[in-house]
Amino acid sequence: MKLIIASNNQNKVNEIKDICRDLNYEIVSLKDEGIFIDIIEDGSTIEENSFKKANEIYKYISKRGDKNFLVLSDDSGLMVDYLNGEPGVLSARFSGENSSDEKNSEKVLKLLDGVNYSKRGAKFLTVLTLIDDNGKKNQFHGDIYGKILEEKRGENGFGYDSIFYIEEIQKTFAELSKDEKNLISHRYKALMKLREYFKTNM
Template identity: 40%
Template sequence: MTRVLLASRNAKKLAELRRILSTAGVEGIEIVGLDEVPPFPEAPETGATFEENAVAKARDAARATGLPAIADDSGLAVEALNGMPGVLSARWAGRHGDDQANLELVLNQLADVPDERRGAAFVCATALVRPDGEEVVVRGEWRGRLVRNPRGTNGFGYDPIFVPEGEERTSAELAPAEKDTLSHRSRALNALLPRLRELV
């Protein structure tokens, strides 16, 4: 069994990656999270792009543990805000991880923007770094539009105001299994599957 480290403490991300591997029939890989390896210094996310942040996190994790490491960085890119909040999505309102404040700030910034110009995309860059130094980075995008009032209780972050293309429901109104097949993170992870198969 090949152990692969997902450089995250987010239980939902771990479960999602395990489900994607299982659905794709990838066997022989055990996904572990940061809580299952000895602690190591984690560098702050200071990259200008999702890709830079993902690679930096995966490099740190592979170097510290000797395991192949996967890391991702994701966020919301709003067309009317010139692609922001982008890499600043988790701390857009100033404090890291204050989902409600971040969501309200984006809604306030878009208050005067007409419905037809409220396009946005969730973006996820995912990096796989092997102990031998080989690196691969993939990107997944989930396009849609932003509504004016939050709806739904599934998901987190900006999910309650994001309506994916072809949908009337927000991302927070989709069942987890539906979101798995559509989301930016699942698109990036699925693009990484051929490289994960090579590890077995």
Template identity: 40%
Template sequence: MQRIVLASNNPGKIREIRRWLAPLGFEILPQSDLGIPEAEEPYGTFIENALAKARQACRAAGLPALADDSGICVTALNGAPGVHSARFAGDPCSDERNNAKLLALMEGVTDRRAHYYCVMVLLRHANDPQPLIAEGEWHGEIVHAPRGTGGFGYDPLFLDPRLGRTGAELALEEKNRVSHRGKALARLAERLSRSAPE
């Protein structure tokens, strides 16, 4: 199997990414398994942060590296939390605190539109001038109270109106078909099947 270091320690992301890439012959190694610390994410765009994370993991491991940067963008909050989704409520970061802050900010707001965004970046080596890049979006709205016990992040608050369920109410396989990360991974998997990393 082709080994790829994953520049993430998020158990939910690790599960979703392994489900997509293991059938293609890729062994996904979380960076924490190799003693690689989390990279700084100082940038204002998802793509710059994903590239920074992939580049650090690639250099440290000497292996191809995959990183994603993703978050939820709420229309009424001018796109926030955006790139700050994971630490929206500050440190220590937790899904519960982030969700509570979002609900507080959305109190009394009638425009509940939001979308998840994900960009995946794969570097074959640290100086790869042509990284594989794939994006995905998932459009929906913010509910007034958490629903469901699955998923992670803002999934209990994010309703897919077409399905009538939140991300936390979807089975993993169903979520992978409709989610931002699922769409980005499907596009990445398609590109990898045509051009495997060296």
């Protein structure tokens, strides 16, 4: 049985593969499957975007006649309290048409310039959508709370990891190793719910 990750973000693909490597599935990316589809993420919520990505890939794979597969999509976002939940669904493209991780993080820092630490609360949210080859859909949520620092710290990770500070461990995501991050992250929490679903339903 193949578990096809409906993402072109290799960083996300790698994290999912690492956390789920002991599952009894052949975990593959869209690139592995020769699927090169650019899905427009125009949903108003992270849940909608997650479902749209999984559903588009599910329809494509079904149309070409594949059997014995699951499609898993991931949509994640950073929600900053002071910015009324932004970047949210726009997290990957927050700085405009030519967005990059660096530009997106810099925009958040600029918007929070001068804001007191006590008001810099934020959370990362991941929503996974799983669709099996019968079209059954399930969603799994995971989140983690932290603060946005005034400057970047750490060299690891991707996205907003260098500015997202977890007070309990006094480090940013970017200051953690891959294995350390994969034990506490929002994506890890959502994937643990997915794993539990596999145990009881698959």
